[in-house]
Amino acid sequence: MNNLYDDKNFFESYAQMARSKDGLKAAGEWHQLQLLFPPLREKSVLDLGCGYGWHCKYAAGQGAHSVLGLDQSSRMIEEARERNAAFNITYRVCGIDEYEYPENSFDLVVSNLVLHYVADLDPVFKKVFQTLKKDGIFLFNIEHPVFTAGINEDWIYHKDGTPKAWPVDNYFYPGERQTVFLGHHVSKQHHTMTQILMGVLNAGFTLEHIKEAQPPAEMMHIPGMKDEMRRPMMLLIRAKK
């Protein structure tokens, strides 16, 4: 993973995104992701790559006993502590690959839009399996393989500047992809659908939900949102230990 999120300029651009300013309700996938959360009353929750802490706050609000939010960016953790603090949430600067994953400790592990920065998912899936209690839930949102297999993660355009199609290439060559996000060069990791889903199954999980994020009807008036119907951008997975 890169530490782009500790870069001051990038961080300032990130802060201007609707989902940063307005949280979950501004995220096009939230209406689907929310439905995949298990009941959280008195449960323990781990958030891998918590960012501003919106999902931690949500879990706390659902009655979770304790929530641990990890992010390798100290700027993100500062922001989370300011915006989304609660007595039952602990925020900690810690990368996904550094955390100790204590055995049988959490009822829910959630990870939102972080795993596409991780080159090798299998060790993460195994560690999440280890740190979940029996019947625990792993809920994650990762950039969709169609999206990461896009050429520079961008459309090809008509002459008038409107999107013509989403170009997929080199699908079966997973690994690093260069793209531009918020005006900054960003390095992401392309994983095939097979790698993601078989990784989850091979770690020992049962697949419960596989949902491609689609924007809700009430967001269709937002500029560019209709194009989100033309190719999948995010993949939501719920798996059970």
Added chain:
Amino acid sequence: MNNLYDDKNFFESYAQMARSKDGLKAAGEWHQLQLLFPPLREKSVLDLGCGYGWHCKYAAGQGAHSVLGLDQSSRMIEEARERNAAFNITYRVCGIDEYEYPENSFDLVVSNLVLHYVADLDPVFKKVFQTLKKDGIFLFNIEHPVFTAGINEDWIYHKDGTPKAWPVDNYFYPGERQTVFLGHHVSKQHHTMTQILMGVLNAGFTLEHIKEAQPPAEMMHIPGMKDEMRRPMMLLIRAKK
């Protein structure tokens, strides 16, 4: 479903394909699909859309007690009876939507490259679940959503005629897609990954394997085969009742 496979001209073109002439070993996905078959000794097998009967013959050769191959094309069934007959195989002209699906009757239901002609998969998944015995396996190969969401199921090309990228569009608008296959207009059905996988789960199955077909190393010398690494064409699913 259309009855294109009963069209004489189309049928003659189909007969010239490597996989028609040489059977399973000429099919780029067979090296992966074969591994997903359960042990078949003394088992009962149903093949939905059996075509020339290659998979029926394979199942019979694996020691299956009985194999029922269905295809709505009478030409296909004639061909199957000629090429792939065996004492324990029954071939029958019957569409996937016409079959009676007797309860708890089969140990394996297999379906190869047929379900992308079916508009509504959910009833098929439910009937397959019904006709399988407890712990029975449903193994199918369907055109991949990236493939069916391709514009006319074709590449966009460089000026020199080589493929530039695979254009995806209208992904979240499932339904009919027009394409050209073997010089004939063919109507197929695009399903999203969500529809396929959630359809299987909602029918009551457990997902055991989700594998995108990739050509094997030893076929890479075949013209055009390297391009098969650039976008996924087929999706192999193994699910358990």
